[in-house]
Amino acid sequence: MQRRRFLPLLGAPLFGVASCSTEDAAPDRHDVVVYGGTAGGLVSAISAAQAGASVVVVEPTHHLGGMVTGGLGRTDIGVGESIGGAAAEFYRRVKRHYDQPDAWRFQRRDEYLAGQSRCVMDDKWWYHEPSVASRLFEEWIERAGVPVVTEARLDRVEKRGPRILSIQCGGREFRGRVFIDATYEGDLLAAAGVSYRVGRESSSEYGERFAGVLAREISTRKQWDVDVNPYDENGELLFGIQDVERGEIGAGDHKVQAYNYRICITDHPDNQVPIEAPPNYDPSWYDLLVRYMEARGDMPLIKQGKSWGVLNVGRLPNRKTDINDGGPFSTDFIGFNWNYPDGDEATRQAILEQHEDYTRGLLYFCGHDSRVPESIRNEMLRWGYPKDEYVDNGHWTPQLYVREARRMVGDYVMTSRDIEEEKTKPDSIGMGSYGADSHLVQRIVDNGVVRNEGNPNDFTPGHGVYEIPYRAITPKRAECDNLLSTFCVSASHMAFASVRMEPVFMILSESAGVAARTAVEADLAVQDVPYDPLRDTLRERRQLLSIDDVQSTS
Numbered sequence: 292m293q294r295r296r297f298l299p300l301l302g303a304p305l306f307g308v309a310s311c312s313t314e315d316a317a318p319d320r321h322d323v324v325v326y327g328g329t330a331g332g333l334v335s336a337i338s339a340a341q342a343g344a345s346v347v348v349v350e351p352t353h354h355l356g357g358m359v360t361g362g363l364g365r366t367d368i369g370v371g372e373s374i375g376g377a378a379a380e381f382y383r384r385v386k387r388h389y390d391q392p393d394a395w396r397f398q399r400r401d402e403y404l405a406g407q408s409r410c411v412m413d414d415k416w417w418y419h420e421p422s423v424a425s426r427l428f429e430e431w432i433e434r435a436g437v438p439v440v441t442e443a444r445l446d447r448v449e450k451r452g453p454r455i456l457s458i459q460c461g462g463r464e465f466r467g468r469v470f471i472d473a474t475y476e477g478d479l480l481a482a483a484g485v486s487y488r489v490g491r492e493s494s495s496e497y498g499e500r501f502a503g504v505l506a507r508e509i510s511t512r513k514q515w516d517v518d519v520n521p522y523d524e525n526g527e528l529l530f531g532i533q534d535v536e537r538g539e540i541g542a543g544d545h546k547v548q549a550y551n552y553r554i555c556i557t558d559h560p561d562n563q564v565p566i567e568a569p570p571n572y573d574p575s576w577y578d579l580l581v582r583y584m585e586a587r588g589d590m591p592l593i594k595q596g597k598s599w600g601v602l603n604v605g606r607l608p609n610r611k612t613d614i615n616d617g618g619p620f621s622t623d624f625i626g627f628n629w630n631y632p633d634g635d636e637a638t639r640q641a642i643l644e645q646h647e648d649y650t651r652g653l654l655y656f657c658g659h660d661s662r663v664p665e666s667i668r669n670e671m672l673r674w675g676y677p678k679d680e681y682v683d684n685g686h687w688t689p690q691l692y693v694r695e696a697r698r699m700v701g702d703y704v705m706t707s708r709d710i711e712e713e714k715t716k717p718d719s720i721g722m723g724s725y726g727a728d729s730h731l732v733q734r735i736v737d738n739g740v741v742r743n744e745g746n747p748n749d750f751t752p753g754h755g756v757y758e759i760p761y762r763a764i765t766p767k768r769a770e771c772d773n774l775l776s777t778f779c780v781s782a783s784h785m786a787f788a789s790v791r792m793e794p795v796f797m798i799l800s801e802s803a804g805v806a807a808r809t810a811v812e813a814d815l816a817v818q819d820v821p822y823d824p825l826r827d828t829l830r831e832r833r834q835l836l837s838i839d840d841v842q843s844t845s
Contacts, residue, residue, distance in 0.1 A: 318457060321345045322811040323804070324467035326458065328439060329357030330793060331777050331800035332473030333428055334377045337435040338804030338832070339471075344811055346437050346804075347467075349460050351444035354689040357475065359793050360425040361690025362553030364613040365605040366417040367792040368409065369724030369754045375835030376721070378797035379415060384427050386416035389608060394423075397559040397609040406606065420607055421555055421680050421688065444636070448482040453772045455483055469807040469817060470774050473800055476632060477697035477779030485766040485774065486700040489632045491732070491745075491784045494541035497706040499785045501727075501747040504538035511746045513731055515619040516599070517586040518740040519579065529579045533626040533733050537744060547632060548730040548745060548788075549623035551692050552650045554614035555607070555681075556674045562610075563675030564686050566658060569651040571644075574660055576652060579741070580620050581662045592657060592670040594618070601657055601667065611677055616730060619743060624649050625734045632696035643691055651687065694730060695791060701781035703762035710757045710789050718822045719758035719836045720806075720829065721798035727751040727788040751785075756841050759790065761825070764803055765818050772816035775803040802829055 323339045325332045328350030336346045354361065359381075366382070368374070374382070388394050395403075404410060410418045432439065443461035450456060457466040458479065472479035477487055494502040501509070521532050528534055538544055557563060580601070584590050591600040599618025607613055616623035624646050631642050657663055658671035676686035709716075710723065732745025763780045766772075777800040782790055805828050806820045813820075829836060 318464035318466045319347060320466045321347045322467065323469050323471065323807045324349065324458065324465045325471045325473055326445060326460075326479045327473035327475075327778075328355040328441065329473050329475065329778070329796070330359035330381075330428070331357070331796040332471070333432050334381075334797045335471045335473055335777060335800040335804040335807075336437045337432060338377060338801040339808050340435045340437050342805055342808035342828070344808040347465060348432075348437060348439045349443050349458070349465055350439065350441045351460070351474075351478075352689065353441050355439065355441070356425055356428050357793070358553065358690055358692055360421050360428065361692075362421055362555050362613060362688040363692065363793060364419050364421060364424070364553075364555070364607045364611075365615075366794060367725055367728075368417055368794065369726070369792065370756050370841065371412045371415065371417070372841045373722040373724045373756045373835060374415075374794045374798065375840070376798060376829065376832050377801040378794045379833065381427065381797065382415035382417060384431075385419045385423065386411065386414060388423055388427065389416050389419075395609065397557070397562055403606070403608050418607055418613075420609060420611055445478050445482060448479070450483060450771075453769055455771060455773055468773065468811045471800070471803050471807060472774060472776045473778060475693035475696055475778055477699065477776060480699055480766065480771075480774060480776050480779060481697060483771050483774055485770045485776070487697040487779065488700055489697055490545035490547060491543050493543035496543065497704070497708075497783050499707040499783060501707070501751060502783065502785050503541040503543050505744055505747055506540045507737070509747055509750055511749045513616075513618060513746050514743055515741055517583070519582050519586055521579075521736045521741045523578070528736070529582075530576045531579050531625070531734060532741060533735055535733065535735060537733075537735055537737060546626070546629050546732045546745070548695050548732050549616070549625045550628045550631070550646060550694060551616055551622040551624060552646060552688055553692055554622065554650065554654070555611055555677060555688065556614070556654070557609075557611045557677045558673050559610040562678050564678055565675055566651070566654050568655045569648045571648045572652045572655060574656055576649060577656045577660070580656075583620050584664065590664075590667075592667045601653075611680070622650055622653065623730055625731050625743065631693070646691055647687070695784070695787060697779050698784070698787055699766060699776045699779050699781045701762060701766050703760060703781060705759070705763050705780065705782040705786040705790065707783070707785045710755070710786055711752050714755075714757035714838060716758040716760040718761040720761045720764070720802035720825070720834075721759050721795065722756055722835060722838070722841065723759055723790050723792070723795045724754050724756045725789050725792045725795070726753045726755070727785055729784065729788040756838050758837060759795070759799065761802070761806070761820070761822065764799055768816060768818045772818060773810065775807060775817055777803045798834070801832065801834065805829060805832070
């Protein structure tokens with residue numbers, strides 16, 4: 292199996308960009324430097340370039356597009372009418388692709404749409420294959436003329452007072468007037484000395500009912516529906532159960548909601564690569580799953596209606612999947628990511644590889660282990676990795692789903708109140724709408740049985756539109772006056788659980804790109820960008836900024 296390359300090597304960048312060289316002595320100079328080639332990072336760069344700025348995208352890995360090209364094909368829409376600007380344009384391009392007959396190689400269009408009630412909305416198409424998203428971003432950023440440098444990991448930030456002068460990445464220096472951190476991890480903002488949080492605030496800090504450790508009676512759909520003994524025959528905890536205290540109800544901690552890989556496989560025999568055991572395969576990692584299967588008795592491989600299976604399969608075009616986490620035991624690798632946000636390169640690499648081994652091993656286990664019911668094994672053997680996806684990475688996504696890492700602490704911190712009650716803002720730069728969605732944080736022993744904790748979704752309000760202020764993407768002025776953060780926004784854990792969706796990431800990133808160009812042109816700190824002209828420019832770009840905008844289109 293080909294391993295992903297996450298070391299700061301300077302290989303051939305994607306999208307036809309000339310490769311870096313450590314022999315380049317002169318720094319790259321641009322108006323705007325975007326660190327992070329995620330979907331949001333690419334949209335930031337495109338919008339800044341379209342506004343007239345010189346821009347470069349610097350990506351620490353070899354993968355571009357983040358989760359949008361990395362397996363999250365079934366878009367977390369929320370209220371679709373709230374998605375405007377470049378984000379909406381991306382999904383219009385997706386629809387134009389699937390409107391073409393030659394887009395359907397392994398399935399008929401009408402056959403796919405017959406089972407997908409939310410896939411299409413007006414002129415937008417929400418569910419896509421990873422390779423389609425990659426191709427669309429490639430065309431888009433090439434048309435915008437934005438250079439992209441890959442495998443250039445952040446080494447050092449040079450500052451003078453509150454201002455970033457340059458960043459050193461993989462032996463190359465990038466100087467800019469404004470910098471945008473579009474990473475999932477917030478590495479640039481952290482290196483620049485900007486305040487941030489990792490983990491959960493207490494319920495008392497911002498007065499959020501579901502912040503911190505959750506009460507036992509808050510038992511979500513992802514709680515264990517049967518009691519399972521957490522110990523093996525020697526009295527040792529089974530793999531995957533954390534040997535930690537649950538924590539006091541409402542207490543804050545540094546634990547992080549679970550990550551996973553969004554799995555793209557296919558059941559079309561003409562487009563399959565066999566699912567094989569990963570190099571570090573260990574079937575004992577799934578002993579807990581075996582006990583769960585035995586206790587359930589009738590557990591299927593794939594979720595059926597409200598009955599959890601091993602896999603929660605979302606269908607993508609051409610008989611492919613976007614497999615997300617599911618029930619009590621799923622693809623979420625609960626508790627094994629707590630050291631990721633602030634981890635050094637070696638720590639993160641180990642976590643990435645362990646997540647991959649766990650997930651690929653789960654697929655192999657379900658198809659080959661004799662302890663798995665024969666019906667599940669036979670069903671699993673119908674599936675394989677798609678030949679036409681991730682062809683340069685062993686047909687496996689190179690992007691771990693980092694749902695949450697660092698969160699900036701700016702002058703304004705969004706909380707549950709902003710997404711549930713005080714929904715309008717005088718400096719709105721876009722909208723969110725997804726219900727607060729925190730994945731599980733820990734799997735522990737509670738009263739002698741296995742229990743999960745950290746997922747309050749069934750008890751929080753559902754989807755509803757709210758406005759996001761410009762202040763949520765700007766740091767405190769004294770800490771940095773020329774940086775914008777578009778994913779690791781200034782928000783509590785509970786607010787971030789809603790804001791973190793990929794369409795919102797693109798929305799905020801587009802607005803940041805336009806604001807960055809204004810700051811460059813007028814020689815302003817990002818905190819001083821005047822809102823009225825920014826608002827007018829964003830509206831010209833068809834960005835939706837107010838709840839009234841959504842109501843007028845609904």
